[in-house]
Amino acid sequence: MAQNDGDGHRASITRLSTELIIHIINYLDLGSHVDFALTCKFIANCSHDVLQRHQDAHLKYKNLSDISPETVPTLLESVLELRDPIPIWHVRSFDIWGTRQSWAHWRPLNLRGSFDKTVAPLRWDYSEDRVDTYIGRLRYRMTDDQLERARHELRHGHDGFLKMRLISLCPRLRDLKIINCSMRAKKSLQWLSEAIKWHRTRETWPPGFWSLRNVAVGVPWPDTPLSISGTEEYLAEFEYPAYALTSILKLPNIDSVYFSGCRELEVSGYDDPGDLNLDYDDETPVKELVATYNLMPGCSSVKHLFLAHFGGVRTNFGKMICEAPRELISMSFRHVSYFDDIDDIMVDSLGESLDSLMFYNGRAWTALRRSSYPPEDIKSAPRYLSMDINEVAKCACRRKGGGALDHDSFVQYFIAEAFSTRLEVLILWGSMWEQQLENGRESDFLDDAVTALIRSSYYPNLKVVHLEDLEYGIPHRTTATSDKIWFKKAMEAGERRGVDVYTATNRYPKKHVMQLPKAPDQFDIASAPCSGLRPENFWFSPGTGRWEKKGCGGCGRCSDCLCVYTEELWQTIRPELRND
Numbered sequence: 209m210a211q212n213d214g215d216g217h218r219a220s221i222t223r224l225s226t227e228l229i230i231h232i233i234n235y236l237d238l239g240s241h242v243d244f245a246l247t248c249k250f251i252a253n254c255s256h257d258v259l260q261r262h263q264d265a266h267l268k269y270k271n272l273s274d275i276s277p278e279t280v281p282t283l284l285e286s287v288l289e290l291r292d293p294i295p296i297w298h299v300r301s302f303d304i305w306g307t308r309q310s311w312a313h314w315r316p317l318n319l320r321g322s323f324d325k326t327v328a329p330l331r332w333d334y335s336e337d338r339v340d341t342y343i344g345r346l347r348y349r350m351t352d353d354q355l356e357r358a359r360h361e362l363r364h365g366h367d368g369f370l371k372m373r374l375i376s377l378c379p380r381l382r383d384l385k386i387i388n389c390s391m392r393a394k395k396s397l398q399w400l401s402e403a404i405k406w407h408r409t410r411e412t413w414p415p416g417f418w419s420l421r422n423v424a425v426g427v428p429w430p431d432t433p434l435s436i437s438g439t440e441e442y443l444a445e446f447e448y449p450a451y452a453l454t455s456i457l458k459l460p461n462i463d464s465v466y467f468s469g470c471r472e473l474e475v476s477g478y479d480d481p482g483d484l485n486l487d488y489d490d491e492t493p494v495k496e497l498v499a500t501y502n503l504m505p506g507c508s509s510v511k512h513l514f515l516a517h518f519g520g521v522r523t524n525f526g527k528m529i530c531e532a533p534r535e536l537i538s539m540s541f542r543h544v545s546y547f548d549d550i551d552d553i554m555v556d557s558l559g560e561s562l563d564s565l566m567f568y569n570g571r572a573w574t575a576l577r578r579s580s581y582p583p584e585d586i587k588s589a590p591r592y593l594s595m596d597i598n599e600v601a602k603c604a605c606r607r608k609g610g611g612a613l614d615h616d617s618f619v620q621y622f623i624a625e626a627f628s629t630r631l632e633v634l635i636l637w638g639s640m641w642e643q644q645l646e647n648g649r650e651s652d653f654l655d656d657a658v659t660a661l662i663r664s665s666y667y668p669n670l671k672v673v674h675l676e677d678l679e680y681g682i683p684h685r686t687t688a689t690s691d692k693i694w695f696k697k698a699m700e701a702g703e704r705r706g707v708d709v710y711t712a713t714n715r716y717p718k719k720h721v722m723q724l725p726k727a728p729d730q731f732d733i734a735s736a737p738c739s740g741l742r743p744e745n746f747w748f749s750p751g752t753g754r755w756e757k758k759g760c761g762g763c764g765r766c767s768d769c770l771c772v773y774t775e776e777l778w779q780t781i782r783p784e785l786r787n788d
Contacts, residue, residue, distance in 0.1 A: 426468030568753025
């Protein structure tokens with residue numbers, strides 16, 4: 209507020225010199241610079257230079273990556289040596305493509321899994337004083353062994369410690385991605401995990417750890433061997449240690465975690481004394497695992513968890529992971545092919561807050577003849593649900609006391625007990641291969657059950673039923689085995705009630721958009737050339753759980769169509785609904 213000065217004039221900040229105004233600006237919180245500049249034209253003119261620095265930093269550092277070798281040390285020095293805090297304030301996302309493990313690696317990454325050898329390695333001054341600056345006050349939290357290891361790595365061109373330090377200091381960092389490029393990023397994850405433990409022990413979080421909301425580990429990149437081969441086998445090069453997952457779940461405000469390739473492996477150099485005694489015993493009690501990983505039930509703020517290629521861990525490790533969130537909203541699995549029974553691992557440990565339970569790529573699970581989770585193990589009432597039809601059939605059979613499963617018992621269980629009345633999206637996959645059916649065929653049982661579900665007043669919010677994976681059955685089938693089109697009655701019922709029924713042959717226009725949990729891919733990587741440029745002919749497949757080309761749309765002539773139904777059956781579909 210303006211006040212009278214000694215001469216009776218009204219005192220005003222605008223009467224101060226430009227130099228003093230600029231000095232005041234330098235003491236303001238960085239988020240207040242724009243508001244201060246909007247005070248008046250004079251203040252705006254004084255703020256011109258600082259606002260220009262904000263604009264430049266936003267354009268250059270909003271989406272940060274380690275592609276260029278000088279980016280990380282330059283930003284670290286700007287904040288640690290108090291040169292300029294503005295650049296690091298604008299970092300909102302950080303993409304880690306790999307770890308530089310020697311001075312020869314201090315070249316730009318070419319995104320094909322190697323460093324650009326046409327460019328000479330960057331030479332950086334890593335004197336003892338500079339190393340001490342990078343370590344800073346962390347030396348008071350580190351063990352002697354950790355401190356010595358950090359110094360050794362910094363002197364020899366390892367940048368894992370630097371990336372951890374930068375992540376911890378970015379006050380507005382929200383998104384962190386570890387990308388499956390050929391240059392392994394495990395060392396960066398190792399330091400990040402150790403740093404989380406240092407700060408969690410004292411409940412004093414650095415600004416970057418406090419601000420992180422979304423972490424994705426193992427984001428696929430097209431030029432990696434995994435993608436080139438087209439197989440679903442996971443390479444050891446892209447496996448990440450289980451302690452990294454448990455550490456990320458301990459971040460104070462974490463909201464979403466995608467983790468691909470989790471393995472309960474002992475990693476050289478992980479220096480937490482007494483931790484990770486991994487004598488592999490699949491029956492290790494949950495309490496013992498909780499003590500080992502220090503991941504208590506209800507300790508995590510994560511709301512959305514997506515686990516891909518999850519395996520090589522003890523059975524109760526999965527239970528511990530699912531018990532850690534306080535209020536989990538969505539749980540998604542993809543390629544969990546190392547387990548025999550997923551229901552024994554995780555699903556029965558999920559809390560009542562769960563709103564979405566997705567199990568993608570069910571066809572592969574069916575081919576392995578492995579059990580999924582039964583409806584009766586789901587404690588919550590999810591609105592979005594992916595379910596193995598074989599588990600539904602087994603539960604229906606148990607309800608009737610065993611023996612062959614009759615049509616009426618199956619339909620009654622299907623519409624009255626199998627699902628929550630809150631159900632909005634149902635994705636069915638698998639086959640009733642374990643059940644002996646009484647007086648009927650699987651296609652008739654399923655068509656009648658789904659039709660009854662759509663017509664039932666129990667499910668007023670039902671919007672989508674995805675059945676296509678039931679028709680395709682076991683993967684890699686090359687010839688059609690059915691003598692009739694499946695789900696004709698369900699398609700007609702869905703059209704009348706306004707429920708989208710996805711089948712191989714249904715061409716009715718869809719009315720609803722499925723808001724399903726999605727794993728990040730190359731188009732979600734902010735630092736990638738293809739960022740935000742997903743082709744228009746891609747769609748998110750509820751069956752496989754990833755973005756794919758839309759394909760033929762049910763032409764009835766290609767090999768994909770002819771492995772479901774014969775060409776003669778395709779010709780029986782109403783002409784106006786065929787994709788000719």
